Amino acid sequence: MTTTQPVRPAIADLPSDPLVVIEAGKTWNVINVLDIWRHRELLYFLIWRDLKIRYKQAVFGIAWVVLQPLALTATFTIFLGKLARVPSTGAPYALFVLSALVIWGFFSGALMTSSSSLTSNAHLLTKVYFPRVIIPLAAIGARLLDFLISFVILVVLVGFYRVPVTRTVLLLPLPIIAALLLLAGCGLLLSAINVKYRDVGVAIPVLIQLWMFLSPVIYPANLVPPQWRTLYALNPLVGIIESFRACILGQAWNPTELAISFGISLVLVLISIFVFRRMEVGFADNV
Amino acid sequence: MKPIITLDNVGKQYKIRSAGATYETFRDVLTEWTIGRLRRQRQRKLSHETFWALSQVNLHVTPGEVLGIIGRNGAGKSTLLKLISRITEPTTGRIELYGRVGSLLEVGTGFHPELTGRENVYLSGAILGMTRTEINRKFDEIVSFSEIERFIDVPVKWYSSGMYVRLAFSVAAHVEPEILILDEVLSVGDASFQMKCFNKLEAIRKDGRTILFVSHNMQSVLRLCKRVIYLSEGTVVADGQPSEVASQYVTSRLRSSAEQTWDDIDNAPGDEVARLRAVRVRAEDGTITDVIDVRQPVTVEMEYQILAGGDSLAPNMHFFNEDGVYLFVTGDRSTQRKEIGWYTSTVRVPGNFLAEGTISVNVALSSPLAIRINEPNVVTFQVIDTLEGDSARGDYTGPMPGVIRPLLNWNTTFTPANAKPVCALEDVTV
Numbered sequence: 001m002t003t004t005q006p007v008r009p010a011i012a013d014l015p016s017d018p019l020v021v022i023e024a025g026k027t028w029n030v031i032n033v034l035d036i037w038r039h040r041e042l043l044y045f046l047i048w049r050d051l052k053i054r055y056k057q058a059v060f061g062i063a064w065v066v067l068q069p070l071a072l073t074a075t076f077t078i079f080l081g082k083l084a085r086v087p088s089t090g091a092p093y094a095l096f097v098l099s100a101l102v103i104w105g106f107f108s109g110a111l112m113t114s115s116s117s118l119t120s121n122a123h124l125l126t127k128v129y130f131p132r133v134i135i136p137l138a139a140i141g142a143r144l145l146d147f148l149i150s151f152v153i154l155v156v157l158v159g160f161y162r163v164p165v166t167r168t169v170l171l172l173p174l175p176i177i178a179a180l181l182l183l184a185g186c187g188l189l190l191s192a193i194n195v196k197y198r199d200v201g202v203a204i205p206v207l208i209q210l211w212m213f214l215s216p217v218i219y220p221a222n223l224v225p226p227q228w229r230t231l232y233a234l235n236p237l238v239g240i241i242e243s244f245r246a247c248i249l250g251q252a253w254n255p256t257e258l259a260i261s262f263g264i265s266l267v268l269v270l271i272s273i274f275v276f277r278r279m280e281v282g283f284a285d286n287v
Numbered sequence: 288m289k290p291i292i293t294l295d296n297v298g299k300q301y302k303i304r305s306a307g308a309t310y311e312t313f314r315d316v317l318t319e320w321t322i323g324r325l326r327r328q329r330q331r332k333l334s335h336e337t338f339w340a341l342s343q344v345n346l347h348v349t350p351g352e353v354l355g356i357i358g359r360n361g362a363g364k365s366t367l368l369k370l371i372s373r374i375t376e377p378t379t380g381r382i383e384l385y386g387r388v389g390s391l392l393e394v395g396t397g398f399h400p401e402l403t404g405r406e407n408v409y410l411s412g413a414i415l416g417m418t419r420t421e422i423n424r425k426f427d428e429i430v431s432f433s434e435i436e437r438f439i440d441v442p443v444k445w446y447s448s449g450m451y452v453r454l455a456f457s458v459a460a461h462v463e464p465e466i467l468i469l470d471e472v473l474s475v476g477d478a479s480f481q482m483k484c485f486n487k488l489e490a491i492r493k494d495g496r497t498i499l500f501v502s503h504n505m506q507s508v509l510r511l512c513k514r515v516i517y518l519s520e521g522t523v524v525a526d527g528q529p530s531e532v533a534s535q536y537v538t539s540r541l542r543s544s545a546e547q548t549w550d551d552i553d554n555a556p557g558d559e560v561a562r563l564r565a566v567r568v569r570a571e572d573g574t575i576t577d578v579i580d581v582r583q584p585v586t587v588e589m590e591y592q593i594l595a596g597g598d599s600l601a602p603n604m605h606f607f608n609e610d611g612v613y614l615f616v617t618g619d620r621s622t623q624r625k626e627i628g629w630y631t632s633t634v635r636v637p638g639n640f641l642a643e644g645t646i647s648v649n650v651a652l653s654s655p656l657a658i659r660i661n662e663p664n665v666v667t668f669q670v671i672d673t674l675e676g677d678s679a680r681g682d683y684t685g686p687m688p689g690v691i692r693p694l695l696n697w698n699t700t701f702t703p704a705n706a707k708p709v710c711a712l713e714d715v716t717v
Contacts, residue, residue, distance in 0.1 A: 014289050014350065018383035022373060024298075045413035053401050127396045128414055129373035129388070197313035284375040285301065 036131045050142035065149045073098045091249045099245040100217040106147035114139035114187030122287040136187040166250035175244040178261045185268030192279040236261040290347040297380035298342040340366040341521045351495040355512030362518040364501045386465030395455035400444035415462045425461045433457035460487045470501045482686045505671040506643045530673040544667045545577035561659040565590040568668045577668040588633040593625045602632040605649040639694035641670045
């Protein structure tokens with residue numbers, strides 16, 4: 001016979017209201033911000049894990065982050081800047097293209113990893129609870145280090161070309177914040193859809209490629225005829241890349257376009273939160 | 288007492304995906320939608336079949352309770368744990384939790400092979416719900432519990448599976464939620480580590496935490512739990528005292544792995560001389576069952592057909608435990624010439640002989656010259672101890688090593704302190 005020990009409750013008084021209520025069909029509640037805040041350390045640890053693993057082979061890891069934008073810059077400068085003579089708003093083409101590649105590289109890289117983040121962390125989704133949004137957000141966060149490294153290269157190049165630093169540099173956080181918002185929106189949306197429809201994952205690299213050509217990365221936005229310019233600016237990356245580059249090069253830029261980017265990104269974030277919450281219910285069953 | 292977990296009419300429905308189509312594709316949805324628009328009559332081509340993994344579950348668990356959940360594969364045990372752990376959401380009903388939940392549905396959740404043991408302690412700890420300060424505080428304790436101090440800074444991909452499991456369990460055992468959910472995690476590691484895990488859970492239980500516990504291993508359920516629910520086809524069919532629920536479970540498990548028959552002689556094991564037609568495990572009262580009380584005898588029966596007479600063939604059986612340890616072989620010693628026809632041979636293994644665990648049986652028919660039938664793993668059965676105090680365990684409820692469990696008679700004599708001691712005699716009966 002099992003001996004009966006006196007059981008002393010760990011929690012002398014249970015809370016009068018339940019800590020958690022799980023009710024069927026309540027998929028309309030928005031993402032619980034408090035819950036995410038409680039799990040903020042997990043966000044930190046997941047970013048830390050991604051970085052640790054990616055930079056484990058330290059030499060190759062960092063070299064890749066440094067070489068990729070440099071190689072692209074060199075290629076674009078030779079073929080587009082020198083041979084095709086693509087205009088570069090008065091700045092050296094190399095600087096012109098690298099300043100866009102820094103933010104574009106961050107955006108596309110983070111979009112790639114975050115959109116596949118839920119499926120690649122399937123083993124966590126099926127075994128333990130935490131707010132699921134943390135996974136795509138951590139994937140984006142882990143790319144910030146890459147961004148920082150390539151930004152340092154950009155600063156070196158700015159120094160090399162002796163481009164005068166103006167006060168516009170102080171506005172740099174604006175396009176970066178817009179990019180983060182846009183990333184959060186796209187990342188949440190695509191990662192959630194990717195769990196349910198696996199063929200979306202295959203299409204994402206192609207779409208990213210297309211997006212690059214639809215954005216002013218290798219050419220200036222003013223190459224687009226004025227009557228198309230407003231339509232063009234509906235691509236939120238137009239405002240982001242143009243203003244980021246202008247801040248670096250100390251040039252004037254169009255605040256309306258960045259405002260459009262902010263607006264679209266915010267709407268996208270709201271939609272993605274809604275969709276994510278709706279689809280979150282099925283993650284553990286579908287992944 | 289006020290419950291810490293309440294489930295009110297909880298159900299979970301799953302879609303059954305047709306074989307082959309593992310995932311829905313966006314393309315399918317698009318084409319389906321387009322076709323639907325073109326031909327109004329075809330609504331949803333890919334209508335899914337559904338089934339209820341769990342339905343109408345009502346459950347109240349009070350703080351400090353250790354609840355065992357038993358049932359066959361697919362009965363809904365894991366679904367229930369996943370719902371309470373918030374991994375998946377219910378289709379119907381309402382769940383209320385009055386405490387933090389820590390779930391341990393596998394060993395090594397969040398472990399990454401490239402990271403070192405130290406790094407994985409932090410990562411896995413955070414994933415299981417610990418804060419960084421909590422992990423810092425318990426780090427030394429976790430490492431010493433796992434007994435891998437020397438290798439803590441080595442990537443876990445170089446660990447042996449035993450080391451991996453020890454570290455992983457050790458992290459999980461140090462998460463201190465009010466509600467702890469465990470799925471089959473006690474079946475890891477070697478015997479001494481299992482003992483350690485078991486003691487740790489006992490400590491958690493004595494601390495007044497609530498534990499929900501799923502296991503296929505009836506011994507650990509019976510040993511650890513004060514209350515057991517039995518799930519079958521998604522509903523709770525029994526709820527109460529462990530030994531009572533276990534015996535209900537036992538009677539319902541008649542004829543599962545306890546019987547094998549071969550109706551088609553061409554597919555039956557054997558050769559042109561003899562063919563095996565059936566093997567059955569029977570309890571004392573003759574019912575076919577795969578769960579045997581440790582105190583009760585078990586009879587294994589083999590039915591075979593001799594197609595060509597004349598050989599002296601002896602039926603024999605080989606018993607193994609779940610670790611693959613060869614327990615013993617037994618054969619019919621009265622070897623006689625076998626004529627053409629049907630035979631049934633049975634062997635009775637006495638009660639209080641086999642240890643708790645899963646026993647599998649190989650059956651064979653052979654002569655010194657030839658093996659006619661040799662079929663491994665034909666039937667399996669579980670030997671369980673319902674802890675009523677009159678088995679070899681007595682009042683002891685912890686893990687008991689050894690491949691057999693004889694009930695032996697003990698005799699202890701007492702001599703007052705200053706007198707000369709007399710040797711105690713041991714009297715053995717099996």
